[in-house]
Amino acid sequence: MSENVVSKIGASPSDAVRSTAKKVWFITGAGRGMGTDIAKAALAAGDAVVATGRSPQKVAAAVGATDDLLTVKLDITSPADAKAAVEAAIERFGRIDVLINNAGNFYAGFFEELPPDHFRAQLETNLFGPLNVTRAVLPVMRARRSGLVVTLSSLAGVVGGEFTSAYAASKFALEGWMESLAPEVAPFGIRTMLVEPGYFRTELLEDTSTTWPVPRIDDYAERTRQTVVGWQGVNGKQGGDPAKLAKALVELARQDNPPPRWVAGADAVQAIEQKARTLLAQVEVYRGLSSNLAHDDA
Template identity: 35%
Template sequence: MKTVLITGASSGFGEAVALRFAKVGWNVVATMRDPSAAGPELGSWPNLLATRLDVQDRQTIASAIEEGIQRFGGIDVVVNNAGYGLFGIFEGVSREAIHAQFDVNVFGAMDVVRAILPHFRSKGSGMIVNVSSGAGAIGFPMASIYSASKFALEGWSEGLSYELDSIGIKVKIVEPGGATRTNFMQRTGAESGRQQPIEDYAPFLRSIGTLYEGMGSSADPDAVEKVAAAIFTAATDGSNQLRYSPTDDIQPILNARRSSSEQAYRSLTLGIFTPKAA
């Protein structure tokens, strides 16, 4: 039986993908900052170990990996799912908040991968699935720092994929859309609420706020399961595909970013994000 280690598995995508792997017979190391917050269903699977891993604490990363190897004999797949979004006007975001965003979304994932690679190299195989976002391909207003962290995650993942492919280890990227109903938004709201308001941006914020509220109200109710299915597919399909974009809400703008001219893409995004006259 194969084993997967998943970060940020207490809820949302992480919990859903942990259950998906467990239900088909995989051993699962479901990690989270606070194991007491684990959903009750996680505790009902004998092939699932819920344990502590805080991506900002390298000792907990090493401990969780060692615990998983000791319990199940090895680890075959790592899913870097832990993350949160920092939303707001760039000028109002503190330097400390920006560092924290990169510490979780980028450096945390890097530290998990750095810690697992000696084990993967000893086996001559392994799979890393990094959970990015549509914001890893597109810069969204009010999300410039979050987008920057996910752009960094994707660039690192793509470059890393060539290095690791040479020694039998695969890297995949999964890009969920922007409007998903998960506990991801709880930390996002807490972090974003600490920013300093700047009155000059108020008209723009009202316009963009209305736009994003509309996006949120039309969120795909099946997005969590779609993303969990895409993560499972990425980990198991045996292909060389690098990116997986499982939710429909982000597809039109992703297609424009990757398939049309820069001028056409810019015209599309200006039409979406430019404040409309009152």
């Protein structure tokens, strides 16, 4: 990060931007879906927003023009893009208070039928993308000894399921990364939050966000065709309202102690509770065997 940007971060408390109670949000994937709703909710709450996406024009059209909005080009798979977008945010608003790692996509399919390059591409976007952006934002937050890093995980980041092996792998990885990041940055006044939504009515299952598999193995072919039809039939009928999630997220981000993990949606609550019960039951079954593996001299 350039010296002039660092100097702006360290501006005196009397600076006009620093003196305002507004939060400055930096949101990835703000051109559609959940990202757009979060940007609108933050603006409605009186905050400033840096809304990013591959097409700034599309982002601006989706969010709507306002003095508190800056739209910036950002391909999250590009570290150079992430650095440039953060510098643009600092030039405009002087700081970043809340980072929302929202951008992502979905490579559907049974594991054996997923080409290796599709699996890698899933991780490149859903895992390494947030890593790129967070790596660019953390120096800004450390300089101010303040900030909140929010990463949109998924119910699929806690509960795996067939046809989602690549997507779940990327979200499970996000969970481990964020849990590990939290104690690393806590001494600098930076907090983290994982958001685990269930099924919300976003564009995730549309062809612009989902790469549907082509049947390649006879044993899976019919199941693949049926599963694709079933999932496409769910699109637009998901029970969760992304606008309500966005409003709730803004409220959580304003708390002095936001939760490190927020399960979003009644379906996610039910499924994660069941996963917790299952894990505890699995531990209990082999408690004796598992607890007697130490060296005899221990």
